[in-house]
Amino acid sequence: MDSQRTFADRSTSEISVFRSAVLLFETGDHLSQREFHTRYELMPESVKAELIGGIVYMQTSLKRSHGRSHSLLMHWLRYYEDETPGLECYDNA
Numbered sequence: 001m002d003s004q005r006t007f008a009d010r011s012t013s014e015i016s017v018f019r020s021a022v023l024l025f026e027t028g029d030h031l032s033q034r035e036f037h038t039r040y041e042l043m044p045e046s047v048k049a050e051l052i053g054g055i056v057y058m059q060t061s062l063k064r065s066h067g068r069s070h071s072l073l074m075h076w077l078r079y080y081e082d083e084t085p086g087l088e089c090y091d092n093a
Contacts, residue, residue, distance in 0.1 A: 025049070029056040 024039040025031060031039070036051040043049070049058040074091055081089040 025058075026054050027056055027058045027060075030054050031056060 007030055014028050023035070031051060031054065033051060033054075036056065039046075040049060048049070049056055053056075053086075074089075077089045
């Protein structure tokens, strides 16, 4: 009955094969808490995810165009702040 084993029941060597060959989870996957935490431990540290009501939610990475637009906007706001006494501008506050 090996086919009925969950991901959490597999050995470290079996998991390393999965890790290199399979996306461990993605937004919208339905997992148990145990399965989620087992897979989450194998994900790179940069991956952030939450399990809410058995559904996986992951932060989407920002696109290059977003980063460029954001930096231009912050530059403009910084200039506006310098020219406007008493105004303070904060990023992501």
